[in-house]
Amino acid sequence: MSTAHPLAPHLSHRALPLxxxxxxxxxxxxxxxxxxxxxxxxAVSGRETPLRPLFAGSWQKDFxxxxxxxxxxxxxxxxxxxxxxRQGRGDAGSIGMSGSRRGVGNLIAHARLAELIxxxxxxxxxxxxxxxxxxxxxxxxxxxxxxTDIENTFASAHGTELCGWDRLQLVFQxxxxxxxxxxxxxxxxxxxxxxxxxxxxxxxxSQPFNLRSFYTRYEAPEDGMNxxxxxxxxxxxxxxxxxxxxxxxxxx
Amino acid sequence: MMRAASRLGLSLLLTGVLGACGSxxxxxxxxxxxxxxxxxxxxxxMPAELQMLDIGVTVFATEADPEDxxxxxxxxxxxxxxxxxxxxxxxxxxxxxVSNQWGVVRVLxxxxxxxxxxxxxxxxxxxxxxxxxxxxxxxxxxRVWLDKAYADIARTADYPDSIPSLRGGITDGxxxxxxxxxxxxxxxxxVRNTLTQQDLARIQDTTLLxxxxxxxxxxxASYLQTDATGQLSYERLPASDDPLLGxxxxxQARHEVFIDTLDEYYEAxxxxxxxxxxxxxxxxxxxxxxxxxxxxxxxxxxxVLGTGSFESLSQNYNRYKWSKIxxxxxxxxxxxxxxxxxxxxxxxxxxxxxxxxxxxxLYARWRVYLRELYEIETATTAP
Numbered sequence: 244m245s246t247a248h249p250l251a252p253h254l255s256h257r258a259l260p261l262x263x264x265x266x267x268x269x270x271x272x273x274x275x276x277x278x279x280x281x282x283x284x285x286a287v288s289g290r291e292t293p294l295r296p297l298f299a300g301s302w303q304k305d306f307x308x309x310x311x312x313x314x315x316x317x318x319x320x321x322x323x324x325x326x327x328x329r330q331g332r333g334d335a336g337s338i339g340m341s342g343s344r345r346g347v348g349n350l351i352a353h354a355r356l357a358e359l360i361x362x363x364x365x366x367x368x369x370x371x372x373x374x375x376x377x378x379x380x381x382x383x384x385x386x387x388x389x390x391t392d393i394e395n396t397f398a399s400a401h402g403t404e405l406c407g408w409d410r411l412q413l414v415f416q417x418x419x420x421x422x423x424x425x426x427x428x429x430x431x432x433x434x435x436x437x438x439x440x441x442x443x444x445x446x447x448x449s450q451p452f453n454l455r456s457f458y459t460r461y462e463a464p465e466d467g468m469n470x471x472x473x474x475x476x477x478x479x480x481x482x483x484x485x486x487x488x489x490x491x492x493x494x495x
Numbered sequence: 496m497m498r499a500a501s502r503l504g505l506s507l508l509l510t511g512v513l514g515a516c517g518s519x520x521x522x523x524x525x526x527x528x529x530x531x532x533x534x535x536x537x538x539x540x541m542p543a544e545l546q547m548l549d550i551g552v553t554v555f556a557t558e559a560d561p562e563d564x565x566x567x568x569x570x571x572x573x574x575x576x577x578x579x580x581x582x583x584x585x586x587x588x589x590x591x592x593v594s595n596q597w598g599v600v601r602v603l604x605x606x607x608x609x610x611x612x613x614x615x616x617x618x619x620x621x622x623x624x625x626x627x628x629x630x631x632x633x634x635x636x637x638r639v640w641l642d643k644a645y646a647d648i649a650r651t652a653d654y655p656d657s658i659p660s661l662r663g664g665i666t667d668g669x670x671x672x673x674x675x676x677x678x679x680x681x682x683x684x685x686v687r688n689t690l691t692q693q694d695l696a697r698i699q700d701t702t703l704l705x706x707x708x709x710x711x712x713x714x715x716a717s718y719l720q721t722d723a724t725g726q727l728s729y730e731r732l733p734a735s736d737d738p739l740l741g742x743x744x745x746x747q748a749r750h751e752v753f754i755d756t757l758d759e760y761y762e763a764x765x766x767x768x769x770x771x772x773x774x775x776x777x778x779x780x781x782x783x784x785x786x787x788x789x790x791x792x793x794x795x796x797x798x799v800l801g802t803g804s805f806e807s808l809s810q811n812y813n814r815y816k817w818s819k820i821x822x823x824x825x826x827x828x829x830x831x832x833x834x835x836x837x838x839x840x841x842x843x844x845x846x847x848x849x850x851x852x853x854x855x856x857l858y859a860r861w862r863v864y865l866r867e868l869y870e871i872e873t874a875t876t877a878p
Contacts, residue, residue: 352805359809383819397822399786400793402815419811420793421803446803474771474778474831 301463568826623780647675767839
């Protein structure tokens, strides 16, 4: 019980971006701006619940519009070089200096991690009056309440996760061991047909590496199965049209 | 409203950040030392009449962990804990019966004056790996027999090698926390062994008087006095042929049928839930063990690659990802446990309350009914 969390030494500076998220949450949504996406009151009328954008649906990645991590890395390096040249602290080869080389090494590591965790070509999002659940193939679902502004959603020895709402954006912040901060920021366009996910990876005082992915809505084929999780028989599925529940072979 | 929400946000944020400092839901049990391996003291043959005290085990209470409210699956785990408040008393009852040291042992919705010894408990912690109960046993005179915490730790050997499946038939594995129940039973026996024959007789007499006073305070309350320590005592007893006492005994017999019926319903719930509860406990045990191993590995920096490298970052992310996936699966399985046992819990509710309210309400109504019955019967037989 008294074991110190491995993230404890990093908390002071780790908390800053989280506090930033909190500050943004303090701005009330007073009116619906023209570019705001379709809002949905997830709860039955009469309950004083915040309005949240509708994320629910099946989404497929738009590779044409989504960032490519190599290009983003190159863009950031070019930008760094230009800045350094402006400051007169070196020539175009300044990234060869040891400190900068380490910085570029971190940048590439962050970029590759960002690419690794955003590889999913599709997302399936469920949303009701209580929560938004973003299911990603090969990764844990991102789940956040629609009722509270900030929520502590997961904590283990390997990292912690918070989620919250920054006005109309749904934000997840994950702090890994080693103090790496990952942020996913989801938003939908006003027409509700396009989903944007901005993923940022940073550590220490490093500049966040940002990778933006765009998704378009699509009609996922129905799997025709109704599945119920049971303890004793695993996931029990039955065909939706079947008159006999449990007709299909249970699967785990 | 917005300010309130913001304050709540700050509070949750701080809870989250501070929680991250020292949490991971420590699997190590807090509080008392575990009971260890305990051999139940079983009596061969019949106990003496005076030793056969009747025991009531009330449905347990739970101690909600405020931290749990913010965790994933909080509502599901609250339902499991609620089921445990009905399940664990029956498990303790079984152990007391197997010891063969007592009279009847019944599970009750609340304290009942018709029993010699009442056991109540609060579930402080219950996972597949740890069980911690704060238990209290008080006899009808008010003498406290036990008021202590009992902890037990399950070990790998307490569970089957693989998680059992109901496909091959209903599981009936041993209780991984049987040592805890045995420790309670042995401790109760140790207290009883310190009492004299006279003490035991006074407990049984006091039980009768308390029950009589509960039915007919005007006639019997004056027999009982409360001393400075809060214990009940009596100076004299009603005559054995006292007609009012005869009525009380008649009504008590009917009351016993009633609480026996309640007890059977709790037993039925136990039997329904046990196979799935055994499986859930084993999943829970494995989840706690996995958390413990992960925390240990993280503490030792085991397998840490060069800090800051992509390999190190991706390894950290994968560990994080799998710990989260494992927890989400455990929440899903727990949800499966709740949905599978829901019919049994509903059946208990239907049987006991006849769909007219919770069991506690029915029990209270029954007590009022008994008093009314007593008044009617004594009025009709009065000269």
